Amino acid sequence: MALTIYFFSSINLQLLMKASTQLHSLSSQIAPSRKSTIGVIQLCSINDIEVNYSKIASFVKDCANKGAQLVCLPENFAFMGGTPEEMEKIKEPVEGPLIKRYAHLAVENGVWLSLGGYQEAIEGSTKRYNTHIIINDKGEIVNKYKKLHLFEVQMAQAGGLNLSESTFCEPGMELPKVIQSPFGPLGPMICYDLRFPELARSLVTRGAQLLFYPSAFTVKTGSAHWELLLRTRAVENQCYVIASAQTGQHNEKRASYGHSMVVDPWGDIIGQMSDKEGFFVCEIDLDYLDKVRGNMACLTHMRKDIL
Numbered sequence: 001m002a003l004t005i006y007f008f009s010s011i012n013l014q015l016l017m018k019a020s021t022q023l024h025s026l027s028s029q030i031a032p033s034r035k036s037t038i039g040v041i042q043l044c045s046i047n048d049i050e051v052n053y054s055k056i057a058s059f060v061k062d063c064a065n066k067g068a069q070l071v072c073l074p075e076n077f078a079f080m081g082g083t084p085e086e087m088e089k090i091k092e093p094v095e096g097p098l099i100k101r102y103a104h105l106a107v108e109n110g111v112w113l114s115l116g117g118y119q120e121a122i123e124g125s126t127k128r129y130n131t132h133i134i135i136n137d138k139g140e141i142v143n144k145y146k147k148l149h150l151f152e153v154q155m156a157q158a159g160g161l162n163l164s165e166s167t168f169c170e171p172g173m174e175l176p177k178v179i180q181s182p183f184g185p186l187g188p189m190i191c192y193d194l195r196f197p198e199l200a201r202s203l204v205t206r207g208a209q210l211l212f213y214p215s216a217f218t219v220k221t222g223s224a225h226w227e228l229l230l231r232t233r234a235v236e237n238q239c240y241v242i243a244s245a246q247t248g249q250h251n252e253k254r255a256s257y258g259h260s261m262v263v264d265p266w267g268d269i270i271g272q273m274s275d276k277e278g279f280f281v282c283e284i285d286l287d288y289l290d291k292v293r294g295n296m297a298c299l300t301h302m303r304k305d306i307l
């Protein structure tokens with residue numbers, strides 16, 4: 001009898017210990033608020049770090065004044081275009097003054113920043129990484145993601161552009177991480193990554209609920225595919241998709257499509273811009289995301305046994 005009691009109580013103790021470690025690991029994660037406000041900034045960045053920064057600083061302030069807790073900037077927010085010599089000069093490591101300045105901006109405005117892609121220097125190389133940085137409201141870098149898919153197109157004869165990102169960038173070699181945040185689990189990507197559904201799916205399988213595609217889409221490819229791809233990624237992954245974009249004529253050679261957008265997990269566009277610079281704020285609602293996923297649980301219907 002005494003033995004039996006001991007046996008049961010030891011099981012109970014084990015269960016209790018298991019429950020308390022689970023509780024500990026849950027409480028050490030950030031519990032996201034169910035609703036949050038995000039700001040999306042659309043820019044026509046040029047080859048002038050100061051001009052771009054002062055525009056961004058004022059838009060970030062406007063977003064914060066409208067209640068944004070997270071503000072998203074497009075790819076190449078800090079600098080766009082320029083000669084090879086200029087590009088050589090503006091490359092910086094993550095620890096450099098550029099990212100420090102933007103970390104300051106985050107603290108000043110009490111917001112998180114998604115810095116959608118900047119020219120990260122690579123020691124000993126003439127090339128750079130295209131790196132998406134996420135900074136929290138304390139000014140800490142919470143994530144770095146190096147763009148995996150480099151954009152290569154030959155479309156000048158079809159009324160578009162010839163672009164070969166691999167001539168000046170090295171591709172990233174690591175999957176983006178899912179970042180726990182007060183707004184939900186974030187999945188950072190960049191621009192051309194949008195065309196690769198398996199990357200988004202990998203983030204979503206690991207728990208991402210907000211997918212980020214800061215971009216500088218070309219006018220030709222953007223007018224054909226931008227909205228289609230963003231809404232598709234949202235619908236197939238039952239996620240929020242957040243895409244801040246470059247817009248307009250950056251220099252005589254390069255123009256971007258604009259049309260920054262936030263799409264909800266049902267595929268509806270809940271915030272959008274045309275081709276002007278500016279910003280909008282909109283609401284992220286994780287209860288709504290749960291409802292969409294609960295009503296039609298596509299993500300649990302995957303045939304992992306076959307595919």
Ligand SMILES: O=C(O)CNC(=O)[C@H](CS)NC(=O)CCC(=O)C(=O)O
Nearest residue numbers: 076151163165191192216217218221
């Ligand atoms: O060139 C720079 O300085 C910065 N990088 C970019 O603007 C990148 C690579 S050229 N643009 C894209 O990925 C556009 C993708 C796109 O337009 C599509 O997928 O259709």
